[in-house]
Amino acid sequence: MVEAGAAYRLFAGLRARVEYVGQDLEESINPGAEGGARHFIGPTASWQLLGDRLTVAAGPAFGLSDLSPRVLVRMALAYGF
Numbered sequence: 001m002v003e004a005g006a007a008y009r010l011f012a013g014l015r016a017r018v019e020y021v022g023q024d025l026e027e028s029i030n031p032g033a034e035g036g037a038r039h040f041i042g043p044t045a046s047w048q049l050l051g052d053r054l055t056v057a058a059g060p061a062f063g064l065s066d067l068s069p070r071v072l073v074r075m076a077l078a079y080g081f
Contacts, residue, residue, distance in 0.1 A: 001021065001022065001024075001025075002022045003019060003020065003021050003022075004019070004020045005017050005018055005020065005044075006018055007046070013047055013048045013049065013052075014045065014046070014048075015045070015046045015048070016044075016045060017045070017046060017059075018042070018043055018044075019041070019042065019074075020039070020040070021039070021040045021041075021061065022037065022039050023037065023038045023039075023040075024037050025037050036065075036067045037065065037067065038063065038065055039063070039065045039068060040061040040063055040068060040072070040074075041061065041062055041064055042059055042060050042061035042062050042074070043059050043060070044074065045057065045059055046076075052080075053080050054077075054078070054080075055076070055077070055078045056076075056077055057075065057076040057077075058074065058075040058076070059073070060073055061074050
């Protein structure tokens with residue numbers, strides 16, 4: 001899996017992001033058990049809480065390849081220590 005993105009700080013604790021996610025990219029060359037590579041792109045919003053140690057992010061993702069679902073929702077929760 002690979003992920004690339006860019007974020008813009010709107011104000012303290014809130015960021016707007018655009019992200020690309022590629023899954024099972026090795027199957028672009030050699031077909032495997034997962035059925036092929038999938039590519040997604042979409043906007044997300046992320047909130048940083050607890051002194052920037054806790055991040056909550058969510059947003060839609062849109063499939064870019066035939067094997068990808070057309071639309072899905074991505075959510076993430078991360079804690080730095």
